[in-house]
Amino acid sequence: MKITIVSVGKLKEKYLKQGIQEYLKRLSTYAKVDIVEVADEKAPENLSEAQMLHVKQKEGERILSHIHPDTFVVTLEINGNMLTSEQFASKLDELATYGKSKIAFVIGGSLGISAEVQHRSNFALSFSKMTFPHQVMRFILLEQVYRAFRINRGEPYHK
Numbered sequence: 001m002k003i004t005i006v007s008v009g010k011l012k013e014k015y016l017k018q019g020i021q022e023y024l025k026r027l028s029t030y031a032k033v034d035i036v037e038v039a040d041e042k043a044p045e046n047l048s049e050a051q052m053l054h055v056k057q058k059e060g061e062r063i064l065s066h067i068h069p070d071t072f073v074v075t076l077e078i079n080g081n082m083l084t085s086e087q088f089a090s091k092l093d094e095l096a097t098y099g100k101s102k103i104a105f106v107i108g109g110s111l112g113i114s115a116e117v118q119h120r121s122n123f124a125l126s127f128s129k130m131t132f133p134h135q136v137m138r139f140i141l142l143e144q145v146y147r148a149f150r151i152n153r154g155e156p157y158h159k
């Protein structure tokens, strides 16, 4: 399985970089995982709704330029579908079974995800109704993908 994480904005925090590297290393046994960072747009406080939409669209275009047509796209959205780790693992297993070997997870920036990217999305995934910073989300996502592979292989993992 080839997994691409397309994320708006840079990963800056050292402690998260270390954690993410650790999970990328662990995941290398199960899948090829690439992280693509796309530049975020500066969005001053006083932007009108139309300007805000424009900014989001620009980020969206950058995201979509990294997504190939045959890729199954999972957008991370606060108002998306909430799954248990077991359900998430089954979803990944199901995708592999039905020949969907390329998966892209999309993490938005501070403005969230544009309508165009939502339109391209095959599944909107929520990690709770709470808002997490995009850098933290990247770490949590990798941990859950790793957990999913362990569950699917029947390998022991922390409960």
Ligand SMILES: C[S@@+](CC[C@H](N)C(=O)[O-])C[C@H]1O[C@@H](n2cnc3c(N)ncnc32)[C@H](O)[C@@H]1O
Pocket: 075, 076, 077, 078, 079, 106, 107, 108, 109, 110, 111, 112, 113, 125, 126, 127, 128, 129, 130, 131, 132, 133, 134, 137
């Ligand atoms: C700081 S949040 C953006 C918040 C933005 N105001 C919004 O409503 O989407 C940055 C990105 O992290 C991801 N994210 C944050 N919290 C999330 C959650 N609970 N579930 C799924 N994705 C989340 C989303 O992809 C979001 O676009």
